[in-house]
Every structure is written in C-alpha cells, then in structure tokens.
Amino acid sequence: MTGQVPTEDGAHARITTPRSARGERTRGALVRGAREVFERDGYLDARITDISKAAGVASGSFYTYFNNKEEIFAAVVEQVQEEMLHPHLRERTGITDAREMIDASNREYLRSYKQNARLMALFEQVAQIDPTFRALRIQRGNAFAQRNAKLIRQLQERGEADPSLDPLVTAHALSNMVSRMAYMVYVLEQRIAFERLVGTLNQIWINGLQLREPGGHAS
Amino acid sequence: MTGQVPTEDGAHARITTPRSARGERTRGALVRGAREVFERDGYLDARITDISKAAGVASGSFYTYFNNKEEIFAAVVEQVQEEMLHPHLRERTGITDAREMIDASNREYLRSYKQNARLMALFEQVAQIDPTFRALRIQRGNAFAQRNAKLIRQLQERGEADPSLDPLVTAHALSNMVSRMAYMVYVLEQRIAFERLVGTLNQIWINGLQLREPGGHAS
Amino acid sequence: MTGQVPTEDGAHARITTPRSARGERTRGALVRGAREVFERDGYLDARITDISKAAGVASGSFYTYFNNKEEIFAAVVEQVQEEMLHPHLRERTGITDAREMIDASNREYLRSYKQNARLMALFEQVAQIDPTFRALRIQRGNAFAQRNAKLIRQLQERGEADPSLDPLVTAHALSNMVSRMAYMVYVLEQRIAFERLVGTLNQIWINGLQLREPGGHAS
Amino acid sequence: MTGQVPTEDGAHARITTPRSARGERTRGALVRGAREVFERDGYLDARITDISKAAGVASGSFYTYFNNKEEIFAAVVEQVQEEMLHPHLRERTGITDAREMIDASNREYLRSYKQNARLMALFEQVAQIDPTFRALRIQRGNAFAQRNAKLIRQLQERGEADPSLDPLVTAHALSNMVSRMAYMVYVLEQRIAFERLVGTLNQIWINGLQLREPGGHAS
DNA sequence: TATGAATGAGGGTTCATTCAT
DNA sequence: TATGAATGAACCCTCATTCAT
Numbered sequence: 001m002t003g004q005v006p007t008e009d010g011a012h013a014r015i016t017t018p019r020s021a022r023g024e025r026t027r028g029a030l031v032r033g034a035r036e037v038f039e040r041d042g043y044l045d046a047r048i049t050d051i052s053k054a055a056g057v058a059s060g061s062f063y064t065y066f067n068n069k070e071e072i073f074a075a076v077v078e079q080v081q082e083e084m085l086h087p088h089l090r091e092r093t094g095i096t097d098a099r100e101m102i103d104a105s106n107r108e109y110l111r112s113y114k115q116n117a118r119l120m121a122l123f124e125q126v127a128q129i130d131p132t133f134r135a136l137r138i139q140r141g142n143a144f145a146q147r148n149a150k151l152i153r154q155l156q157e158r159g160e161a162d163p164s165l166d167p168l169v170t171a172h173a174l175s176n177m178v179s180r181m182a183y184m185v186y187v188l189e190q191r192i193a194f195e196r197l198v199g200t201l202n203q204i205w206i207n208g209l210q211l212r213e214p215g216g217h218a219s
Numbered sequence: 220m221t222g223q224v225p226t227e228d229g230a231h232a233r234i235t236t237p238r239s240a241r242g243e244r245t246r247g248a249l250v251r252g253a254r255e256v257f258e259r260d261g262y263l264d265a266r267i268t269d270i271s272k273a274a275g276v277a278s279g280s281f282y283t284y285f286n287n288k289e290e291i292f293a294a295v296v297e298q299v300q301e302e303m304l305h306p307h308l309r310e311r312t313g314i315t316d317a318r319e320m321i322d323a324s325n326r327e328y329l330r331s332y333k334q335n336a337r338l339m340a341l342f343e344q345v346a347q348i349d350p351t352f353r354a355l356r357i358q359r360g361n362a363f364a365q366r367n368a369k370l371i372r373q374l375q376e377r378g379e380a381d382p383s384l385d386p387l388v389t390a391h392a393l394s395n396m397v398s399r400m401a402y403m404v405y406v407l408e409q410r411i412a413f414e415r416l417v418g419t420l421n422q423i424w425i426n427g428l429q430l431r432e433p434g435g436h437a438s
Numbered sequence: 439m440t441g442q443v444p445t446e447d448g449a450h451a452r453i454t455t456p457r458s459a460r461g462e463r464t465r466g467a468l469v470r471g472a473r474e475v476f477e478r479d480g481y482l483d484a485r486i487t488d489i490s491k492a493a494g495v496a497s498g499s500f501y502t503y504f505n506n507k508e509e510i511f512a513a514v515v516e517q518v519q520e521e522m523l524h525p526h527l528r529e530r531t532g533i534t535d536a537r538e539m540i541d542a543s544n545r546e547y548l549r550s551y552k553q554n555a556r557l558m559a560l561f562e563q564v565a566q567i568d569p570t571f572r573a574l575r576i577q578r579g580n581a582f583a584q585r586n587a588k589l590i591r592q593l594q595e596r597g598e599a600d601p602s603l604d605p606l607v608t609a610h611a612l613s614n615m616v617s618r619m620a621y622m623v624y625v626l627e628q629r630i631a632f633e634r635l636v637g638t639l640n641q642i643w644i645n646g647l648q649l650r651e652p653g654g655h656a657s
Numbered sequence: 658m659t660g661q662v663p664t665e666d667g668a669h670a671r672i673t674t675p676r677s678a679r680g681e682r683t684r685g686a687l688v689r690g691a692r693e694v695f696e697r698d699g700y701l702d703a704r705i706t707d708i709s710k711a712a713g714v715a716s717g718s719f720y721t722y723f724n725n726k727e728e729i730f731a732a733v734v735e736q737v738q739e740e741m742l743h744p745h746l747r748e749r750t751g752i753t754d755a756r757e758m759i760d761a762s763n764r765e766y767l768r769s770y771k772q773n774a775r776l777m778a779l780f781e782q783v784a785q786i787d788p789t790f791r792a793l794r795i796q797r798g799n800a801f802a803q804r805n806a807k808l809i810r811q812l813q814e815r816g817e818a819d820p821s822l823d824p825l826v827t828a829h830a831l832s833n834m835v836s837r838m839a840y841m842v843y844v845l846e847q848r849i850a851f852e853r854l855v856g857t858l859n860q861i862w863i864n865g866l867q868l869r870e871p872g873g874h875a876s
Numbered sequence: 877t878a879t880g881a882a883t884g885a886g887g888g889t890t891c892a893t894t895c896a897t
Numbered sequence: 898t899a900t901g902a903a904t905g906a907a908c909c910c911t912c913a914t915t916c917a918t
Binding site: 235237238239241242245276277278279280283 | 898899900901902
Binding site: 044124125128129134138141142162164165166169170172173174176177179180181184188190192196197199200201203204207208209210 | 347357383388391393396400407419422423429
C-alpha cells in the first residue's frame, strides 16, 4: 500500500515497494527530499529532478518508487500524518467539561498548525490544485464536523447549548472559522498573539453555542 | 491603467493601452475569453493560446495588451469587480439594527458568492498560487475586518456586545467563518440549503458577539 | 485532411493545416526532411529532433503540423503516392492481350520498385511495426488481388486459363510472388538482372495460369 | 556457444555459459520467458525487465547469460529450430515423383507455419528490424532456393519442366510465393482454407514449371 | 550466481514568447 | 494592430545496463 491516494490504473504500475533495506532508505530519502523541496518551492514549482537531487539519488530513481509528483506528495502527507499523530496522543483523557474540551482542542490544533505552518500552507495549496487531495480534504472535514455535530447535539439535549442552532452547519462553521484563522495567522502571517487567538476563538465557540454551566442556572 | 496589480518591473512593458476602437474591442474580447477559459479550465490549465482562441484573435495579439497570464487575470478581476459593484448598490441605506445589518450583510455575501461560484473558486485558486493576488486578498480581508472591528468596538462600548472579545480578531474570525462556509457550500458543493446556512451563520454571529437589545438590560 | 491515417482522437488535435504560404513551406520541408531521415536511418531510429533538423526548423515546429512520428510518416506516404501516380499515367491504353498485360504490369511494378527501393524497404519495415500501416497494406493488397481475380475469372470463362485454379487465391499468390521478389532483389539486394527477373516472373504467371492463345487450340 | 548469431565484438562479452545445473535452469527460464514475452508484445516492445519477470528471475540475472535483446532472441530462435526439426523428421524417404514432392513440401511448410504463426510473425518482424537476423533470413532463403534450383534443373534436363525458366530465379519466386502466402494467411489472418491454399499453390508450382509426366510425351 | 535497486543518457512534448508579414 | 507560424528552453519519463550485497 503506497498510500491513501490510489493510482487510477494499477496495470502498468512499475512502482516498487522497497524490499531491501537499501530501498527503504532511498524511498525515505525521496520522501524527505520531496518535503524539503515542496516546502521550499511550493507544489507547482517542485520539479521531480529537484526532489531526486535533494534526496541525493539519480533522477531516474524517483520512478522506482513513485509515478509522479502527486504520488510522492501523497507519501509526504502520509508520513506527516504519522508524525503528527504519534507524539500528541490525541486521546483526551477524561475531559468532560465542554469549555475545557473546546480550549484543549483549539489550543492543540493551533499549536500543531503553527508548528507545521509550511506544510499546512502546502496542503492548502495542493487541495486547491489537485482534485484527489481536495476530495481528501473534504472527506476529513466532514468526518470532523460530524463528530462535533454529535457533541453539539448532546449539549443541546442536555440544555447546555442554544437549541436553535443546526448542529452540523454550526460544527462546520466553527471548525472552518478556526482552521481559517490558523491559515491566516500562520500561513499568511497576519500577526496575532497565540493566546489572544486561542482565547478569542474559544470565546466565540462558547458564545456561539451559548454554552451554559452543566447543572447551572442561566446566569 | 492596466489594472490594480502592477507588474513588478515596468521596464520591458510593451503593453498598449488601446488607442483605437478596434483595439478596445480586441482587448475586451481577450478579457472575456480569458474569463471563459479560466472558469472552464482553471488558472493553471488555461493556456494563453486558448484564451486568444476563445477571444477569436490570433495568439500573438494577446501580447499587444498583456504580458502574461497574471496580467490578464488581473484584468478579469477588475472587470468582475465592476460588474459586482454596480448593480447591487451596496450602500446600506440606514440600517441601524445590528442584527439586521448582520443578516443583510451575510445574505448579500452568500447570495453573490453563490451567483459567482465559478469565479470565486478561481479567485481562491489563484490566491493560492500567485503571490500578487494573495497579497490583494489579504489586503481586502484586512480592510473588511477593520471595518467590522470598528463596528464591534462600538457595540461593546454601547454595552450591546461581549466586551471580553478582541474586536479585530473577532471580526476576522467571523468573516472567515462566513467566507469559508460559502466556499465549502458553493465551491466544494457541500449541499446546505441557503436559508439554513444564512440562518445558522447569523445566529453564530449574534451569539458569538452576545448581541443584546439596544436599550436592553442584561438578561 | 491530413492524410488517410486518421488520428484516433481528434479532440486535442493541436495540428495546424498551414494557412499561410510560409506554413506550407515549413510543412513541406518537414515532410521532405522526414523522408530523408526515414530513408537514411529507418523508421525506428528516426528521431523527431533529426527530422526537424533535416528540415531546418526548430524542434518544436514539428508539433505545429504533426503529433508524432506515425503522422509524419503518413504524410510521407501520401506525398510519395502522389509522386508515383502522377507521372506514369498508369491507365493502360487498350492492352487486350493477357500476356502483354502481365508483362506491362510486372515490368512497371518492378521498375517503380527498383526506382524507390529505399522507400519500399521503409514501407515494409513500417508495415511490420505499426498496425495502422499494416492494415493499410493489407487493404491495398486485397483490392489489387480482387481486381486480378476478376481478370483470371474472365480468362477461365473464355477457356484461356486453367479452370482448376481458385481465382482469388491465385491472384494473391502471383502478386505476392512478384512483390516479394521485388523486395528480395531491390531491398535485400540479391543481384538478379532486371530482364531476367521480369522474364521469369512473366513466364511463371503465364505458365501458372496456363494461358492459351485467345482463339487458340491447345498447342 | 550462445547461438549462431555472433556478437560483432566479443571483447566485452561477460556472458557465462552455465556451468552449474542451477545456471542451466536459469538460462532456460530466461529463454522460455523471452519467447513468451516476444510472442505477446513483439520484439520492439519486449523489455529486458519483462523477460526477466516472465522468467521469474531478477532483472540483473539476465546479463549473466545474455548481453542484450538480440542475443536472447538468437537463443529463442535456436531453441525453436531444435523443436521444429526434431519431431517432424524432415528426411523425405524416397519420394521420387515431383508432384508428390511439391505437395509434401508445401503441405509441411504451411502446416508448420500455421502451427507457429506467432513465432513466424516475430521472425518476420525481427528480420525487418535487425540486420543480423535479416542476413540469417537471406542466407536460409538462398540455401533453400539453391536446393530447389538444382531440382528444377534436373527436371528440365529430363524434359519434365519448362526449359525456358531460369532455375534459380524460379526457385526463389515459387518459394517466396509460398512463404508470403503463409504469412498472409496465418499472420495477417486473411482467411483461406488450408486445403484450398495448398491445392492452389501446388497447382501454380506444377503449372509454373510445366511439369510433365516423367515418361510422358509432350501432350 | 542471484538479487533488485541505482544510474543517467536520450528523446518526446509543451507552450510562453517572439517576429516577419 | 493583427496574424499565425517559429522558436527553444524546460521537464518529464523510460529502460538498458551496472553494481553492491
């Protein structure tokens, strides 16, 4: 399995899944080289030749592992995802308070986005250019929104959130708000201090949902 | 004036501002052709040749009026802006109620976005690809946010909005939320009914700002 | 019409049929250059670059008129056919005697083959390599055999030829014999004197068909 | 001996004649694989890589036994010849009648050609492409014609065949006729029934040579 | 010997841009 | 100005051949 992005036609696939350690090393070098070049030059200006050069291999070696730019980009995405998932152990342990959850979630998202700003810029760009990745993006966004919508519904049922809001649309809207702000601040480099950013976004979530204390009385 | 987007280096500019009526016609045909091709093929896949062909002129004629794809895109943008401003008479006539203003503003924005979805998709794409247009986008976003921030500040001062919110960040966040939802629904074609969309976004604005009745008492 | 060999998909055909005299000249130069290179290097070793070079035009100019080697080869074929048809006024004028007809036909075929040996070699090669041209070859062979079969049938009906022969198979066989000998002698350069060649082939035709004098009695 | 087709320059030959049983096996697998790939893809489109793959060996192993495509093709030819000679015991035992001999010979040739049509197509193709094999083809054709010419001469001397025919040219012509018809019918797949084909060709031989009964008087 | 990955020369093709008419 | 053909730099991709293990 080369990635989540399947090639349309597997018939003539000349791609090799590395069998030897050496192959593994070369493939790795290519993915690292690609990431370097992509981040430096952008997706469009990245030439296969440069990727090979950055990886320190012959230009032809690229084609031992990938068929085209799209495919190696998929590999970069995959690798990055592993990187971003492993360390942070997303499984929030026992956060029950909605406000805390919102803060933790936003904080973590923005921190990670800031950390990987170059990459995130790249993803935005490619999603804009390549239909495959655009589809992937949409998919992920939907999955995420679905989860949040469920949460919102639960809060509404418990009387802790504005019942007039459409849960799914709201989930999408608030998520988009956060991700777009992250883009604006860390990719477009509109300077806003981290805490001010998190704080404001949290507050808009809380206000937006009209979050009330769990067992609380309307203030 | 060829557009708001100046070429970095004017030295080699061989472009002609049409002097004759014939020239005016040719230039116009090119801009119309460009828009057609851009909307059909996207910015990247649009070839100068195709634009000329769509305009019904010889390929070489392109260079009488533009130096490259970027420049004609600027001309398309300019033309579109004129189109979009003229008819709708944006000048809000005496809306004073904040809620009404929010509704009017969001409604008009989404309506126009929906109307021109192809074009908006194009703008998003180009902003992602070309630094000049990206800068333009940022600029416009900032101007818009500034205006909204001022509004929010006024409301806060009048005790009608949550005073804990950072006005500028909030303005950006809520604007981004709306524009991103417009993109999601009308470019990525995630089906959400217009009224549900406007309604939900309005509500999040209102809740988010904790808008209170003008003369109202804190509930 | 670019030739008898249609491109499979006309959708993206960027090929230009020359509109100006200059274009006509360039296209002509390319076809001449192609013929030169094909005859010199063979179909397989002919590089597009070399053809352009031989034509004295930039490498990219090739693609103004042709999409690939196959297409320009078709143009060469077409041009040659015109050349070979025009001058020799094939229209046999009132030959009625079968023997004379056979002699005239074989003589003319072999003469022309000898004259254009390089080209004929090329055609053989390409027919062996490219399905499109192979099909063309078959077609032509069939048409020719059909005509000859009709002739044989007539002779048989008039009692001038061996009635036990299958006319179509015989026509194919005798034609193939001649063309193959032409190939052997003029392409593979197996030295056989022209008159001896024609004479022997004529005789085999005559003997093979058991041609009898028109009104004659079996000798 | 790697084959009858010597490499022009033996200097760099690194080829190994298998010493071990394992080597013998590998070489055999390669030749079999090559035949498979050649028949499937044609000579030109057969890639060394594919041959190795078809043989179930690593791509590098190819070069242990062969230097290039041409050489392994020679090996295929050699192997096939052995196959085609062994079983059919060509040694005609005591056929003395010319007509019988012609029939036996043509019948056997066409049968074998039909049987191995794929391969024969391949040989035709390669003879058209590779000078070495072309030369081989010529050689064989000449040897065969020489033998037949001798036969014809004998018949002429005995007064059993048309004395006006050039024996060598006639031998070539009639052989070419048969082989070309075989090609037409079994490679180009022009449908002609086997018996009709043999019958007609036999008759043309007989008529062509004006074969008379051994002891017969001119009719 | 066998393996399978690495190499890199070689040709194809595109298309922005120039230029003679 | 308009035309449309000519130019050639730039990159992609293939695959025979080599080579370290």
